[in-house]
Amino acid sequence: MDSYLEKLVDDDKLLFYQSVSDFAEENIMPNWLDWERNHQLIPDSAIDLMGDMGLFGTTISEDYGGQGGSQLDLILMGLSLGYHAQSLAITPGAASSLGAKPIQLFGSDEQKQLHLPDLATGKRMFVFGLSEPGRGSDAANPQVRASKVEGGWQIKGEKCWSTNAKWASHVVVHAMTDDGTTCFIVPMDAPGVNYQEMAGKDLWKQSSTGSIAFDGVKVTDDDILGELNNGFKIMVQTLNGGRLFIASMSLASLAFALDKCRSYAQEREQFDGPIGRFQRVQDVILDMDIVLEQGLNWLITLTNQYDSGTLTKESAAKIKIDCSRKASDLLTLAMEVCGGVASLDEFGLTRHHRDLFVCRVGEGSNFVLKSLATRPLMPDITLQ
Numbered sequence: 374m375d376s377y378l379e380k381l382v383d384d385d386k387l388l389f390y391q392s393v394s395d396f397a398e399e400n401i402m403p404n405w406l407d408w409e410r411n412h413q414l415i416p417d418s419a420i421d422l423m424g425d426m427g428l429f430g431t432t433i434s435e436d437y438g439g440q441g442g443s444q445l446d447l448i449l450m451g452l453s454l455g456y457h458a459q460s461l462a463i464t465p466g467a468a469s470s471l472g473a474k475p476i477q478l479f480g481s482d483e484q485k486q487l488h489l490p491d492l493a494t495g496k497r498m499f500v501f502g503l504s505e506p507g508r509g510s511d512a513a514n515p516q517v518r519a520s521k522v523e524g525g526w527q528i529k530g531e532k533c534w535s536t537n538a539k540w541a542s543h544v545v546v547h548a549m550t551d552d553g554t555t556c557f558i559v560p561m562d563a564p565g566v567n568y569q570e571m572a573g574k575d576l577w578k579q580s581s582t583g584s585i586a587f588d589g590v591k592v593t594d595d596d597i598l599g600e601l602n603n604g605f606k607i608m609v610q611t612l613n614g615g616r617l618f619i620a621s622m623s624l625a626s627l628a629f630a631l632d633k634c635r636s637y638a639q640e641r642e643q644f645d646g647p648i649g650r651f652q653r654v655q656d657v658i659l660d661m662d663i664v665l666e667q668g669l670n671w672l673i674t675l676t677n678q679y680d681s682g683t684l685t686k687e688s689a690a691k692i693k694i695d696c697s698r699k700a701s702d703l704l705t706l707a708m709e710v711c712g713g714v715a716s717l718d719e720f721g722l723t724r725h726h727r728d729l730f731v732c733r734v735g736e737g738s739n740f741v742l743k744s745l746a747t748r749p750l751m752p753d754i755t756l757q
């Protein structure tokens with residue numbers, strides 16, 4: 374990965390990328406396989422280490438105790454941690470791009486002062502509460518409802534697929550209100566909030582994914598994030614940055630697979646020589662190299678657009694679609710290049726192969742995002 378990034382980002386950014394990678398290599402990855410085999414989420418001690426490293430505050434302003442970095446820093450963190458494991462990357466990644474971001478973009482001064490300093494250190498974590506059991510792609514019409522009651526609001530219903538739920542202090546709940554939808558900041562320890570880790574999830578295995586039920590949870594007007602009845606805008610705008618992050622993890626997995634294949638193809642011998650001399654094997658390796666180089670170029674360009682406020686939602690959707698589908702298709706071929714050894718967990722490819730499925734479906738399924746991205750191409754006939 375370094376050799377591609379060297380041509381695309383400044384030295385200080387590259388240094389940041391490398392320092393995060395070294396941190397993961399030294400402090401986290403030595404235990405990863407054990408956690409995987411024991412079906413264990415990332416332990417709290419490792420979350421604390423990431424907090425100490427400043428990974429939860431990458432894009433939070435220094436005024437609030439964060440690192441004051443840009444989206445480019447966050448993307449470099451995604452590339453760096455995602456190379457090791459997507460569930461490692463998504464933990465601070467979702468905490469930043471989906472958790473803290475809505476507060477940064479839409480929070481009042483009081484809400485920023487109340488939450489951002491602790492979000493920056495990882496002491497607090499926010500969950501992005503959009504998906505529900507009955508509302509996945511059709512998330513604009515939540516079944517979770519907030520009803521006006523004396524002194525505030527009462528929330529009923531259930532969110533699911535909530536990344537980081539185990540460690541979360543708050544959840545931003547997207548709920549139906551009288552004239553639209555509204556986002557509410559709800560503490561996870563409020564009476565009536567019940568979290569359960571979703572059982573049986575067989576990818577992003579070390580990442581927490583919860584379902585969160587709201588049984589008449591009381592909140593006040595002060596807990597409204599952004600405008601009343603304009604909540605979906607918050608969710609959609611937040612997802613633009615999140616989709617860049619998903620693209621970064623897709624490319625990180627691809628970079629891991631490329632490195633694995635390159636070295637294995639040179640050392641594994643069959644028919645009296647390394648398998649890398651077979652053109653079909655070379656084909657796969659070169660395709661991975663091309664897709665990675667193109668993807669990184671595109672990702673850095675779009676991330677710079679995000680930082681300058683010019684990224685369109687269509688571009689964010691397109692890069693997420695393209696990087697996730699190409700990387701996951703190529704991962705299957707990468708495993709074939711390596712043969713039986715690719716099926717061993719310690720070889721690492723099965724982890725990335727599995728995890729890439731989330732990149733295709735999470736933060737908007739690719740099929741659905743294709744409709745969004747197609748609209749400007751055929752505005753008269755595509756559905757709004």
Ligand SMILES: Cc1cc2nc3c(=O)[nH]c(=O)nc-3n(C[C@H](O)[C@H](O)[C@H](O)COP(=O)(O)OP(=O)(O)OC[C@H]3O[C@@H](n4cnc5c(N)ncnc54)[C@H](O)[C@@H]3O)c2cc1C
Pocket residue numbers: 467471500501502503504508509510511533534535536537576577582731734735736737738739740741744
């Ligand atoms: C590990 C993981 C973590 C997640 N983390 C979060 C999180 O932190 N917060 C959160 O809110 N959500 C989260 N999600 C949820 C994720 O965003 C949803 O899975 C996604 O939006 C798709 O919703 P769904 O799974 O309900 O699929 P459905 O909406 O049921 O759709 C199923 C499939 O039907 C097809 N389809 C549906 N509608 C259309 C259409 N209009 N056009 C074409 N095809 C269509 C697509 O192929 C789609 O994949 C997470 C999901 C996973 C797996």
